[in-house]
Amino acid sequence: MTSVVIPAHNEAPVLGRLLSGLLGDARPGEFDVVVVANGCTDETESVARAHGVRVLSTPVPSKREALRLGDREARGFPRLYVDADVTVSTAGVRALVARLGGPGTLLAAAPERDLALAGRPWAVRAYYAIWTRLPHVRTGLFGRGVIAVTEAGNDRIRALPPVMADDLAASLAFGEDERTVVAEARAGIQTPRTFADLLRRRVRAATSVSELERETGPGGPSARTSLGDLVRIAAREPWLLPAAAVFASVTVLARRRARRAVRAGDYTTWLRDESSRAPGS
Structure with missing residues (x-):
């Protein structure tokens, strides 16, 4: 059985969309889905129960705590961790599970991103035009809202420090x-x-990257974007130079605004983007 753990904090407007796609073509008993409603003050739990999945509840509004609780109650592997504000289909989950089910050293898998950019301001579209071309973004598992792991892969991530x-x-x-x-x-x-x-x-991302680097220490793995990354993208595709300028400006501004939280050691304030959870998003 494949387990799917979904941490959800006030995700009633979008959770049904995820569960409908995830379970749409699933066979009975194929997926063990656990929604962990953490610190919810909306109808998140009701939406989850209406789709027939298991629901756990905690008054603590913490994704870390939700993942811990969901992991404890999940029953099978491969195991997926899915953000409530994304969508993934039954076929997509099966494709991830299939890649982890064979022989070899693969411990973790994630889907390709389908970014919704229609109707967004030019500056937002310009930012993502560069972001999606960064080497570490193209190959990394982050920023996809879905990560699938084997049991050995689960052991690996459970050993990680709790970070934003x-x-x-x-x-x-x-x-x-x-x-x-x-x-x-x-x-x-x-x-x-x-x-x-x-x-x-991006302020949240800059803060969380600083926290991760603090935990891993000097010389640890990082995913920071360098000036060289932008230069190489602009050299290959010169028409993206204005977009690269937007990306660089946003990155510098976000890092500056993140300094206060970093200096204070505040790695718990979650700057949530409510616009992506609006009805119809």
Whole structure:
């Protein structure tokens, strides 16, 4: 049995969309789905129960705690960790499971990203035009909202320190020969609908990367974007130079705004992008 753990904090507007796609063509008993409603004040639990999945509840509004609880109650492997605000189909889950079910050293897999960019401001679209071309973004498992692991892979990520950038830490925990991106699986991801929400996301990312680097120490794995990355993209595709300028500006501004949280050691304030959870997103 494949287990799917979904941490959900006030995700009533989007959780049904995920569960409908995930379970749409599933056979009875094929997936063991556990939704962990953490600190919810909306109808998240009711939405989950309406889809016939197991529901756990905790008053603690913490994704880390939700993942821990879900992991404890999940029954099978491969095991998927899925963000409530993305979409993935039954076929996509099966494709991930198939890649981890054969012989070899693969411990973790994630789907390709389908970014929703229609109707977004030019600056948001420009940012993602560069972000999706970065080497570590193209091959990493983070920023996809879905990670599937074998039992050995689960042991690996459970040994990681509790950090805000949990998907980035999980991605960096596996070598290139231990992880893969599965083209046959697609994750639908809502991008920010406003520039302000994009910046909020990037401030959170900058803060969480700093926390991860603090935990791993000097010389540890990192996924920071370098100036060289931008130069190489612009050299290959010169028409992206304006987009590279937007990306660089957002990155610098986000890192500056993250400094206060980093100096204070505040790695718990979650700057959530509510625009991507609006009805119709």
